[in-house]
Amino acid sequence: xxxxxxxxxxxxxxxxxGNSRRxxxxxxxxxxxxxxxxxxxSLPPGYTRxxxxxxxxxxxxxPVIDAxxxxxxxxxxxxxxxxxxxxxxxxxxxxxxxxxxxxxDHVRICRARGRETFVPLAHPPGHxxxxxxxxxxxxxxxxxxxxxxxxxxxxxxxxxxKAYPRETTEAFLDGHVSSFAFFGGxxxxxxxxxxxxxxxxxxxxxxxxxxxxxxxxxxxxxxADRFGRPGKGNDKGKVEGLVKYARANxxxxxxxxxxxxxxxxxxxTRCRARQDDRAGQHAQTIGxxxxxxxxxxxxxxxxxxxxxxxxxGRVSSTALVRYRCNDYSVPTRYGxxxxxxxxxxDEVAILCGGKEIARHARSxxxxxxxxxxxxxxALIEIKPNALDQAAAxxxxxxxxxxxHLRHRLEARMGNRGKREFIQVLRLMEAMPRHIVTLAVTxxxxxxxxxxxxxxxxxxxxxxxxxVRLDLAAYPHLPRLTVQTTRAADxxxxxx
Numbered sequence: 001x002x003x004x005x006x007x008x009x010x011x012x013x014x015x016x017x018g019n020s021r022r023x024x025x026x027x028x029x030x031x032x033x034x035x036x037x038x039x040x041x042s043l044p045p046g047y048t049r050x051x052x053x054x055x056x057x058x059x060x061x062x063p064v065i066d067a068x069x070x071x072x073x074x075x076x077x078x079x080x081x082x083x084x085x086x087x088x089x090x091x092x093x094x095x096x097x098x099x100x101x102x103x104x105d106h107v108r109i110c111r112a113r114g115r116e117t118f119v120p121l122a123h124p125p126g127h128x129x130x131x132x133x134x135x136x137x138x139x140x141x142x143x144x145x146x147x148x149x150x151x152x153x154x155x156x157x158x159x160x161x162k163a164y165p166r167e168t169t170e171a172f173l174d175g176h177v178s179s180f181a182f183f184g185g186x187x188x189x190x191x192x193x194x195x196x197x198x199x200x201x202x203x204x205x206x207x208x209x210x211x212x213x214x215x216x217x218x219x220x221x222x223x224a225d226r227f228g229r230p231g232k233g234n235d236k237g238k239v240e241g242l243v244k245y246a247r248a249n250x251x252x253x254x255x256x257x258x259x260x261x262x263x264x265x266x267x268x269t270r271c272r273a274r275q276d277d278r279a280g281q282h283a284q285t286i287g288x289x290x291x292x293x294x295x296x297x298x299x300x301x302x303x304x305x306x307x308x309x310x311x312x313g314r315v316s317s318t319a320l321v322r323y324r325c326n327d328y329s330v331p332t333r334y335g336x337x338x339x340x341x342x343x344x345x346d347e348v349a350i351l352c353g354g355k356e357i358a359r360h361a362r363s364x365x366x367x368x369x370x371x372x373x374x375x376x377x378a379l380i381e382i383k384p385n386a387l388d389q390a391a392a393x394x395x396x397x398x399x400x401x402x403x404h405l406r407h408r409l410e411a412r413m414g415n416r417g418k419r420e421f422i423q424v425l426r427l428m429e430a431m432p433r434h435i436v437t438l439a440v441t442x443x444x445x446x447x448x449x450x451x452x453x454x455x456x457x458x459x460x461x462x463x464x465x466x467v468r469l470d471l472a473a474y475p476h477l478p479r480l481t482v483q484t485t486r487a488a489d490x491x492x493x494x495x
Contacts, residue, residue: 010038057098058106061090065103069110083107123154126296128187129239130175132167132195135247137263138256148267149175150246151183151190154238156289157279158183161246161267163260164345165364169213172197174307174345176217181304182268185297189224191236202230213309220305222298260346308342308349315339319375321350321358329371329392330358332379374429381422384415401440408449420451427458435461442467 006028013024014035021035028035037045055062065086072080081089083104090096090103129152137146147167151160160179164171172195180186192198194208201209208227210218218225228236250270257263275287282289313321315337320327323341328348330339334357342349343362348370350358360370371392380386380393387393405424409417427436439458443449448457460467 004043007038007041007043010035011042014039055102055106057096058102061094061096062106064090064094065106065110069107069114123238124296125155125292126153126188127155127191128153128179128189129191129236131193131236131239131243132172133243133247135163135251136254137163137251138254139260139263140258143254146263147171148243148246148251149179150239150242151175151179151187152239152242153183153187153290153293156293157238157282157286158275158290158293159242159246159271161242161250161271163263163267165260167197168343168345169197169211169309170307170343170345173213173217173305173309176221177304177307180221180300182271183297184294185300186221187223187297189226191226191228191239193236194227194230198225199227217305220301306342308344311341311343313339313341313350315352319379320369320371323348325366326363326368326370328358328360329375331375373425377422377426377429381419381426384418384422387418387422399437399440401437401444405440405444405449405454408444412449423451424454427455431458431462 010024010028010030013019013027014021019027021032021039024030025032025035030038068081068086068089084100086107087096087100087103096103131150133148133150135146135148136143138144139146144165146163146165148161148163149171152158160182162175162178164174194202196211198211198214199208200211203209210225214225246267250267255263255266257266275290276285278285311323313323315321315330315334316327317335319330319332319335321330321339321341322328323343328341328350330350330352334352337352339357340351342351346362348360348362349356358372358375360372363370369391373390373393373396376390376392380390402421402425406418406421409421411417413420424436424440427439435458436454438461439454442457443453446453448454457467
């Protein structure tokens with residue numbers, strides 16, 4: 001192929017200087033066909049095939065290669081054919097006598113032809129995308145996998161990230177409530193995967209049957225929901241990128257924190273700090289572009305949604321309610337009653353007849369027994385022999401003075417002393433624990449060993465008045481004789 005400079009010289013010789021093509025061929029030592037082509041084209045046109053290249057050895061095996069590549073589409077990514085493996089199969093199974101290069105080139109062209117292309121998308125203000133990601137963190141000294149909720153506003157690239165122990169319905173709801181509070185408004189629409197928390201069923205016509213929890217969320221905040229194609233994460237590429245960004249930047253190195261509250265406070269701080277950065281090729285910062293997003297957001301409702309999963313349950317004969325493989329206690333008087341269990345991210349609340357009867361810290365173990373000792377004291381008072389074997393009371397961290405009081409009561413009153421001790425414990429059903437502890441300590445100091453004395457001392461502390469004990473109710477206490485002071489008594493001090 002001749003250089004561009006030769007084209008320019010020949011064309012100038014013919015068109016500017018007015019010489020013939022025959023003369024140009026003689027002067028430049030070129031054929032007249034070459035001079036004609038140079039006069040027709042200002043640049044070398046390159047070689048153009050008039051027919052596809054024949055592949056006499058590979059041609060008959062092209063359908064075999066196409067079938068292998070089509071089968072790879074449904075195979076695991078790590079078990080798909082390489083070009084080398086396809087060459088080996090053609091050689092061993094079909095007697096292919098050609099070289100590896102021709103197979104490799106054909107496979108590369110086929111795979112490039114099958115790759116998906118994308119349409120650039122515009123992102124108007126006020127719309128968002130949601131997804132969950134996974135990472136590792138050390139929380140309270142325990143290395144564990146965490147799940148983090150991500151909301152991205154594609155127009156500005158502003159983000160919100162919050163971590164949870166599990167990817168559950170209550171975490172999904174709490175993530176939305178926290179995100180809307182973080183941005184100060186409700187997005188016009190949100191784009192999701194077809195996650196089971198939100199989508200109960202994908203119908204044949206492409207419509208989705210929403211879960212009850214997701215329907216309540218959308219009804220409360222009135223945003224439009226949109227869903228990507230099943231198995232196609234690139235439909236919401238912005239939040240997919242945020243998941244990777246948050247893991248690589250917010251959680252690298254592995255966070256070491258005391259609690260989830262500390263971790264989420266750190267993540268919120270980093271989300272705000274990111275608003276000072278510039279994303280992509282934008283000249284404005286994320287925070288400057290966020291102004292347009294916040295202006296398009298809908299106002300927050302008067303009250304936020306209660307982010308919990310609601311389930312119906314029934315109290316067992318042992319005053320326990322099961323929620324997500326764990327048992328939670330309620331007061332024994334609610335045995336065999338129908339209840340509603342509200343599962344929050346960090347708590348479990350149990351309601352009966354619209355009234356909350358118990359609230360516990362949430363357990364993410366399996367088969368855990370989560371009990372409040374106070375729930376069983378009324379029944380133990382009727383069955384005092386169960387005091388030492390009651391499972392709910394095992395490991396109850398009571399101050400040492402309570403055990404001292406029990407020994408004194410049982411030493412003086414026998415079985416009746418055990419009942420009085422249970423009555424003392426039941427004071428914590430109606431009074432703060434520290435008040436009862438102080439009352440027990442004071443009763444021991446005064447030698448007033450009994451339930452009535454502890455109760456009177458506790459009431460006096462609550463009412464902030466002096467304690468007045470009627471010693472007639474305690475015949476076992478030593479009697480005190482108070483005499484009138486005489487002047488002679490002071491002689492002892494002078495001695």
